Amino acid sequence: MEIIELSGRLKRPAVINEVEEEDFRGLTKKRYSFNWKPLKEVAAVYKLQIAGEDDILGVMGLTDTPEEKRIQIKLLACSVENQGKNKIYEGIAGCLIAYACRIAKIKYGYLACVSLVPKTALKTHYINKYDMVDAGWQLYLEGEQLNNIIVKYL
Amino acid sequence: MSIKKLLEEYTPEELAESFVFPVKLTARQKKEADIQLQEARAKTQSEMTEKGRLVSRLLQLRFRLEDYLNKKDFDAGLTFSYFLKEYVNLVSKKRKDFAKEISIDETLLSQFINMRRMPPDYMAIRLELHSNKIIPAEYWYRLVEKEREHQIKTDTNLRKKEMKYVHSTLAVAV
Numbered sequence: 001m002e003i004i005e006l007s008g009r010l011k012r013p014a015v016i017n018e019v020e021e022e023d024f025r026g027l028t029k030k031r032y033s034f035n036w037k038p039l040k041e042v043a044a045v046y047k048l049q050i051a052g053e054d055d056i057l058g059v060m061g062l063t064d065t066p067e068e069k070r071i072q073i074k075l076l077a078c079s080v081e082n083q084g085k086n087k088i089y090e091g092i093a094g095c096l097i098a099y100a101c102r103i104a105k106i107k108y109g110y111l112a113c114v115s116l117v118p119k120t121a122l123k124t125h126y127i128n129k130y131d132m133v134d135a136g137w138q139l140y141l142e143g144e145q146l147n148n149i150i151v152k153y154l
Numbered sequence: 155m156s157i158k159k160l161l162e163e164y165t166p167e168e169l170a171e172s173f174v175f176p177v178k179l180t181a182r183q184k185k186e187a188d189i190q191l192q193e194a195r196a197k198t199q200s201e202m203t204e205k206g207r208l209v210s211r212l213l214q215l216r217f218r219l220e221d222y223l224n225k226k227d228f229d230a231g232l233t234f235s236y237f238l239k240e241y242v243n244l245v246s247k248k249r250k251d252f253a254k255e256i257s258i259d260e261t262l263l264s265q266f267i268n269m270r271r272m273p274p275d276y277m278a279i280r281l282e283l284h285s286n287k288i289i290p291a292e293y294w295y296r297l298v299e300k301e302r303e304h305q306i307k308t309d310t311n312l313r314k315k316e317m318k319y320v321h322s323t324l325a326v327a328v
Contacts, residue, residue, distance in 0.1 A: 033173065060174075068192075076174035083172040084164045093171055106217045110202065110210035113195060117177040117187065119157050125170035135194035137179065137187035142195060143202045147209050 001098075001154050003050070003057070003091040012050050012089070014057075016099045019045040023056065032059050033077040043074050048096055057082055058092040062100055069108035070140075071100050073116040091153065097130055098153035101146045115140040211244045212288040219293045228304035234297045235269040241281065241289070242267070256280040273298060 002011040019027070019040070027036040036059060039045055043061035050057070061075040078092045097114070104112035115138050118126050123139065126132045130149055132139040141149060157175055164172075179187060215237070222232050242252050242263075253263040257280070265271040278294035306312075 034176070073174045075176055078172040084168045087172075093173075102217055105210065105214050106221070109214045110207040111199065112210070115191060116174050117179065119175050119177060121157065121161065121166050122170040122173075122175075125167045129167075129170055133194060133198065135187075136190035137183060138191050140191060140195065142198050143210070144206050147206070147213060150213060 003089045019047045060096040069111045070113040071104040094153045098149045113142040
């Protein structure tokens with residue numbers, strides 16, 4: 001798994017792990033856009049870092065619905081310096097979404113599904129960027145689309 | 155953080171590349187969303203091909219292997235034999251046919267699957283080639299190494315047997 005440092009187009013190896021208790025103190029709303037601490041009560045929270053480095057570049061909260069073989073992305077944010085056209089690294093959100101797909105794939109095999117409820121203004125962009133399928137209120141990845149995003153980002 | 159405020163600073167495309175925002179649906183909207191997703195997934199699943207299912211199963215096996223290899227501890231249930239058996243099952247081949255496809259004798263394949271023989275390096279390469287590189291040779295290799303490492307660490311019989319060949323030991327200890 002790699003993210004790209006845009007200044008020199010350098011590929012940097014990235015790792016994703018579950019957020020540890022002591023990480024939550026550093027996951028401030030100022031840098032990671034949301035209040036992450038309450039989410040840990042209802043979701044598994046994951047962090048993306050460059051391999052061997054401590055700084056967290058992206059965070060994601062996932063819930064699991066085993067009876068539907070589905071993982072839902074409840075919340076995702078890149079750190080503030082990795083948002084917009086001046087971001088330092090590219091591919092953080094893609095790697096996090098692909099990692100959600102990996103978790104679903106391990107648990108649910110070929111019936112694995114990853115979904116999210118998009119803001120209306122962003123819906124077409126998730127479809128274009130991640131090849132998500134439109135299911136009305138929700139977008140999802142399953143089957144070929146899910147496999148493709150795993151192969152692209154992981 | 156409000157999306158309206160962020161849209162003053164970023165384009166929708168940029169936001170989609172950095173965020174998944176929390177969205178609260180009413181009970182009625184949630185019910186509708188669940189039905190829509192169920193219907194859409196039923197369609198996706200009905201269009202899945204056998205090849206697509208096979209890729210999914212191979213990726214599943216690859217990730218299970220990756221996760222096990224990244225763990226420090228040895229698990230006697232997750233050996234080369236176990237994963238090889240899983241692989242042969244998921245490609246839906248009879249052992250005889252699979253052995254033929256990778257040019258080994260069926261008896262030898264059974265010995266690998268039944269843990270009666272440790273696989274040579276060429277098996278890792280042949281399995282990588284057979285899976286069209288979906289499962290890399292290094293994973294099979296590391297699996298065997300993990301098993302060997304556990305064996306050498308825990309083999310008390312071998313230690314007893316080899317004792318007679320060591321006539322002197324260093325006079326220091328740590």
